[in-house]
Each structure stands twice: as structure tokens, then as C-alpha cells.
Amino acid sequence: MSTQDFADLTLFITGPTYIRPEIREAGQLPEFGHRDAENVKRFGPIMSGLREIAGCAADYHVILFNGSGSNAMEATVRSLVADGECVLNVSVGAFGDLYHKMAVQNGKKAAQLKFAPGEAIDLARLEAALNEHKPACVTFTHNETSTGVMNDMKAVCALVRKHGALPLVDGVSIFGGAALDLSASGAATYATSTQKSLALPAGFGILFVSDEAVEKAKKVQNRGFTTDIIGQLGRAQKNQTLTTPNTTLANQMAVQVDYIINTEGIQNRFARHIVMRDLTHAFVRSLPGFELLAPEGHRSPTVTAVRVPAGMTMARLKNVKEAMRAKGYLFDPGYGKLNTDLEEAGQRVLIRLGHMGDVTPDMVSAYLEALRPELLK
Numbered sequence: 248m249s250t251q252d253f254a255d256l257t258l259f260i261t262g263p264t265y266i267r268p269e270i271r272e273a274g275q276l277p278e279f280g281h282r283d284a285e286n287v288k289r290f291g292p293i294m295s296g297l298r299e300i301a302g303c304a305a306d307y308h309v310i311l312f313n314g315s316g317s318n319a320m321e322a323t324v325r326s327l328v329a330d331g332e333c334v335l336n337v338s339v340g341a342f343g344d345l346y347h348k349m350a351v352q353n354g355k356k357a358a359q360l361k362f363a364p365g366e367a368i369d370l371a372r373l374e375a376a377l378n379e380h381k382p383a384c385v386t387f388t389h390n391e392t393s394t395g396v397m398n399d400m401k402a403v404c405a406l407v408r409k410h411g412a413l414p415l416v417d418g419v420s421i422f423g424g425a426a427l428d429l430s431a432s433g434a435a436t437y438a439t440s441t442q443k444s445l446a447l448p449a450g451f452g453i454l455f456v457s458d459e460a461v462e463k464a465k466k467v468q469n470r471g472f473t474t475d476i477i478g479q480l481g482r483a484q485k486n487q488t489l490t491t492p493n494t495t496l497a498n499q500m501a502v503q504v505d506y507i508i509n510t511e512g513i514q515n516r517f518a519r520h521i522v523m524r525d526l527t528h529a530f531v532r533s534l535p536g537f538e539l540l541a542p543e544g545h546r547s548p549t550v551t552a553v554r555v556p557a558g559m560t561m562a563r564l565k566n567v568k569e570a571m572r573a574k575g576y577l578f579d580p581g582y583g584k585l586n587t588d589l590e591e592a593g594q595r596v597l598i599r600l601g602h603m604g605d606v607t608p609d610m611v612s613a614y615l616e617a618l619r620p621e622l623l624k
């Protein structure tokens with residue numbers, strides 16, 4: 248094997264995302280012991296910085312799970328849904344389906360409310376489902392990566408709370424790319440990960456947990472080990488992880504969180520994502536026969552899904568992917584399972600344009616202009 252063969256592509260998929268040179272270099276910082284005083288030098292600022300990016304304070308605990316966003320999500324289901332209680336999983340796409348699958352596979356009594364690809368959560372339908380299932384917890388996706396739909400998180404949480412349930416939110420593909428205002432959001436838990444808008448390698452699932460969720464978890468039996476929010480919290484309160492962390496990633500994360508807060512600025516980061524989203528929308532509108540999937544008002548600041556013209560097949564999109572690889576980019580030819588379903592149903596398939604993390608508006612523009620002739624061939 249030769250590492251010379253590893254292509255250095257600029258990633259425009261929806262995660263993992265492009266990593267800045269400074270963060271690649273931070274991967275060379277010294278390893279450390281995770282129960283040693285060196286640990287807190289990294290994880291202390293990481294934990295407090297994540298709160299600042301989320302827009303919360305001591306009202307939410309922060310836990311870093313080894314693994315990725317899924318590990319944080321699974322812990323919420325395992326720790327917060329008691330035997331005999333119902334969890335309602337609201338899905339607007341593949342990742343809403345994933346939360347449901349986690350609940351089912353952990354033996355929870357689970358119901359699902361599903362919306363068609365491209366739709367956002369409709370509050371009237373949600374209310375009917377809340378009345379029908381009377382859930383103790385409701386999971387939903389803030390930003391559905393398979394369709395580029397962003398749900399109105401505050402409104403959904405408010406409705407869920409009106410019905411006395413705890414809202415468990417998956418924010419994997421938006422955290423770090425848009426204002427969250429977590430303290431005012433109504434979420435009982437909010438899960439995310441490192442490899443999307445935070446522009447780091449994958450390796451930690453991040454979970455924000457409210458005090459009420461902690462109190463609820465104490466009453467739930469069989470929470471597992473790594474999926475136990477209470478066990479995790481014991482370590483998190485000391486700025487540690489429950490199990491041995493990836494110290495290379497911890498070094499990179501300490502540098503990146505500091506950069507986001509003190510060099511780029513949190514608000515500037517969020518504003519840059521809006522600029523990149525708007526650039527992407529303008530590009531899509533300039534292409535004949537291409538169409539934004541998400542409805543106005545629910546278009547994600549981090550990922551845009553696009554209906555391609557009729558007749559443009561998945562096979563053709565694979566060729567586009569290879570043509571973009573030759574230009575130094577990794578292109579996203581749509582969420583596989585969804586496109587297979589759409590193609591089989593005779594409907595137009597989708598591509599996804601990622602615009603999250605540390606890519607700049609200039610990089611997005613250059614990418615889109617390199618993509619244009621490939622899509623129009």
C-alpha cells in the first residue's frame with residue numbers, strides 16, 4: 248500500500264466535510280492521558296465552547312460519546328424511554344427513520360409519524376399523532392440531511408411539550424452552521440456530531456441534556472453502559488469521556504472550537520452558511536429543469552437537495568461523481584436508498600449539495616461552476 252494513492256479530494260458531500268489545513272496540523276499535537284490533568288486542558292474549553300455555540304449555559308449538560316451522532320441519539324432512546332411508555336418518532340426522511348429504528352431495536356414501544364420526502368413536519372398532523380399515541384418522548388430531526396429540509400424546531404418542541412412529552416432532537420447536520428438558541432428551544436436533549444458543520448473528523452457524538460432529562464433518566468431501567476446518560480454524566484461533569492477518547496480528535500476539536508469562537512466568530516460562521524446556502528439556491532435556479540426540493544421556509548442552511556430533470560438517472564449521476572472526482576471534488580449523487588425508491592417509482596431523483604463546515608463561499612462557487620457543465624452534459 249502507498250499513502251500516495253490516497254486522493255486529497257475536497258468534500259462537498261453532507262458529512263464528513265472538508266478539514267482546514269490548521270485542523271489537519273492539530274492532529275499532530277501530543278497524545279495525552281484521559282484521566283490526567285492534560286485532559287481538562289482540551290475538554291474544559293471544548294465543553295464550555297460547545298455550550299456557547301449552542302446558545303445555552305449551565306441549563307444543559309454536555310456529554311461527548313465515543314462514536315458519532317448515532318451513539319448520542321441511541322443513548323437518548325435508551326435512557327429516556329421507560330418500559331411501557333411510548334416514544335413517537337417523527338420522520339421527514341432517512342434520519343428520522345433512523346431514530347425510529349433505534350427505538351424499535353432497543354425494544355421500546357415505538358410509533359412513527361412519517362412525512363413524504365421534501366415535506367417538513369406539519370403541526371396539525373403531529374398534534375393528531377400526539378393525541379393518538381400519548382407518547383412520553385418524541386424524537387425528530389432538526390435538519391434532515393437526506394432531503395435538505397429544516398424543521399421549525401421551536402414550534403415542534405412547543406407542541407410536544409403542550410402534550411406533556413419530552414422532545415429529543417437530532418441536530419447532527421446543522422449544529423455549528425446555524426443559530427440554535429438551545430436555551431429557548433424547548434429541547435430536552437439535542438444530539439449532534441463532529442464531522443458535519445463543526446468541520447472535524449468523525450469520532451464524538453455530542454449530546455446536550457437538560458436537567459429534566461437527567462431526572463427522567465434516573466427513573467428508567469436498563470439504560471445500558473455507554474448508552475446510559477447518567478453514567479456518562481458522571482464523567483462529563485469532570486470534563487471527561489466515559490470511555491477512552493480519540494485524543495487526536497480531542498486536540499483538533501480544542502483548536503477548532505477556539506477558532507470558531509475567537510477567530511471566525513460564532514455569528515460570522517452562521518452568516519457564512521446563509522451566504523453559501525443562497526449561492527447554492529441561485530446556482531440551482533440557473534439550471535434548466537433543476538428544482539429545489541425543500542419548501543420555502545424550510546430550506547436548510549447546510550445542505551440543499553435538488554430534483555434533477557426527468558430522465559437524468561442514478562447511473563448518469565454516478566458519471567457526474569466520477570467527473571467531479573477527476574476535478575478534485577467529492578460530489579454527492581443523492582441519498583442512495585431514497586433515490587432508488589424514487590427511480591423505481593418513476594420519479595425524478597435527487598442530488599445533494601453540501602455547504603457546511605469550513606468551506607468558504609469562494610470554494611462553494613468554484614465547486615458549483617466546476618459542477619455546472621457536468622450536470623448540463
Ligand SMILES: Cc1ncc(COP(=O)(O)O)c(C=O)c1O
Pocket residue numbers: 262315316317318342345388390391392417418419420440
Ligand atoms: C440528520 C442526521 N442524523 C443522524 C446521522 C447519523 O450520525 P452519525 O453518522 O454521526 O452517527 C446523520 C449522519 O449523516 C445525519 O445527517
